[in-house]
Amino acid sequence: xxxxxxxxxxxxxxxxxxxxxxxxxxxxxxxxxxxxxxxxxxxxxxxxxxxxxxxxxxxxxxxxxxxxxxxxxxxxxxxxxxxxxxxxxxxxxxxxxxxxxxxxxxxxxxxxxxxx
Amino acid sequence: xxxxxxxxxxxxxxxxxxxxxxxxxxxxxxxxxxxxxxxxxxxxxxxxxxxxxxxxxxxxxxxxxxxxxxxxxxxxxxxxxxxxxxxxxxxxxxxxxxxxxxxxxxxxxxxxxxx
Numbered sequence: 001x002x003x004x005x006x007x008x009x010x011x012x013x014x015x016x017x018x019x020x021x022x023x024x025x026x027x028x029x030x031x032x033x034x035x036x037x038x039x040x041x042x043x044x045x046x047x048x049x050x051x052x053x054x055x056x057x058x059x060x061x062x063x064x065x066x067x068x069x070x071x072x073x074x075x076x077x078x079x080x081x082x083x084x085x086x087x088x089x090x091x092x093x094x095x096x097x098x099x100x101x102x103x104x105x106x107x108x109x110x111x112x113x114x115x116x
Numbered sequence: 117x118x119x120x121x122x123x124x125x126x127x128x129x130x131x132x133x134x135x136x137x138x139x140x141x142x143x144x145x146x147x148x149x150x151x152x153x154x155x156x157x158x159x160x161x162x163x164x165x166x167x168x169x170x171x172x173x174x175x176x177x178x179x180x181x182x183x184x185x186x187x188x189x190x191x192x193x194x195x196x197x198x199x200x201x202x203x204x205x206x207x208x209x210x211x212x213x214x215x216x217x218x219x220x221x222x223x224x225x226x227x228x229x230x231x
Contacts, residue, residue: 033218042222043221045219090160103167103210103217104162105160105217105219107152108159109158110158110159
C-alpha cells in the first residue's frame with residue numbers, strides 16, 4: 001500500500017456541487033499539506049496542518065476548506081465547485097524530526113478534479 | 117517574497133546525451149532547495165536537496181545539482197539520460213528561513229528523452 005493515499009483519483013463534477021478529496025497516510029507524520037497543480041504554474045499550497053489542532057491557510061485557500069480528522073487523515077473540501085478549480089490536487093506529508101527536516105515531502109499520487 | 121523560476125518549460129534531448137535543467141530563485145534569507153520529479157500519472161518524489169554544506173549535491177538516478185549563491189541558481193544535471201528519465205521536473209525552495217515544509221515550486225520543466 002502507498003504511504004500517502006488519495007481518493008478519489010479522478011472526479012468529474014458540475015459547477016456548484018460540494019466535493020471532498022480525502023488523504024490518508026501511514027507514515028506517522030504530523031505535518032500534512034494540500035497542493036494544487038496547474039499546467040505552467042507548478043504546485044501551489046492550499047492548506048497545511050502541523051498537527052490535528054493546527055490548520056493554516058496557504059497561498060490559495062479561497063474557495064477551499066480542510067478537516068484534519070486524525071493524525072493520519074486530512075481532507076480537502078470544495079463547498080461549491082467552480083470550473084477554475086479544475087486541477088490536479090496533491091496531498092503531502094512531512095516529518096520535522098527527521099534528519100532531512102520537514103521540507104522533504106512525501107506526496108500522494110494525486111486527485112484529478114474536473115469541474116464542468 | 118521568495119520565488120522560483122524554471123527557465124525552460126520543455127527540454128527535448130536524445131538518449132545518452134547530457135542535460136541541464138535550469139532553476140533560479142529569489143530570496144532574502146537562507147534557503148533550502150529541492151528538485152522533485154513527477155513521472156506520468158504519479159505524485160512527486162524527491163530527487164535531491166540542498167540544506168547546507170557542499171554546494172554540489174548528488175541525488176537519485178544519477179542526477180546532481182549545484183547550489184550557486186552568487187547567481188541564485190540550483191541547476192539540475194545528468195551526464196547521460198535514459199528514456200526512463202522522461203518526466204516533469206520541479207525546482208522548489210523552502211518558504212522563509214525555517215523548517216516549515218512549506219515549499220514554493222517553480223513552473224516545472226518537461227524533459228523529453230528521445231531514442
